[in-house]
Amino acid sequence: MFAADLQGGRRGLLAAGVAALLVTAGCAQLSGGVRPQGTDIWSGRMSLRIDSQPVQTFSALFELRGSPEAGELSLTSPIGSTLAQLHWSPGEALLKNGSEVRRYESVDALIEAATGAxxxxxxxxxxxxxxxxxxxxxxxxxxxxxxxxxxxxxxxxxxxxxxxxxxxxx
Incomplete structure (x- = not known):
């Protein structure tokens, strides 16, 4: 369910998974303990519609923390199942989906590969x-x-x- 695997219907499935991941993050508790001073945390619901052929839509709960340079995005389903966790730092972005980890050069590359946007x-x-x-x-x-x-x-x-x-x- 990753960008490299997106062929036909798998792209829609991946987009749904990423969306669900974004939704799940709103309910998921990220490990890490004390929040660094000045670090904001946003949580809530996210939806994305891509006007491709066919149209792709998805939504998820999310929790976003950190900064553009280093941070985490957790996505969960409406029932609280973790869909994915994204972690990034300079020069690396990781997508954790269960026991599987995929590496990308940046969080932007990860998101684009996963959603098409x-x-x-x-x-x-x-x-x-x-x-x-x-x-x-x-x-x-x-x-x-x-x-x-x-x-x-x-x-x-x-x-x-x-x-x-x-x-x-x-």
């Missing part, structure tokens, strides 16, 4: 914090961030993608 994780931290961090091809709508809602649309390159997040910050 290059979700800009670095900018996502800024958007969640209410900053209009610019990414070519993406248009964030930050009007509801104070209310815990974020929408961002990827217009280029195609296919278009619509990312919606309902979140809490701790």
């Amino acid at each position: 290059a979700i800009p994780v670095g900018a996502l931290f800024g958007w969640l914090a209410g900053r209009d961090d610019r990414v070519p091809g993406w248009r964030p709508d930050l009007a509801q961030v104070a209310n815990g809602r974020l929408q961002a649309t990827r217009e280029n390159p195609g296919p278009t993608a619509d990312l919606r997040i309902v979140f809490e910050r701790s």
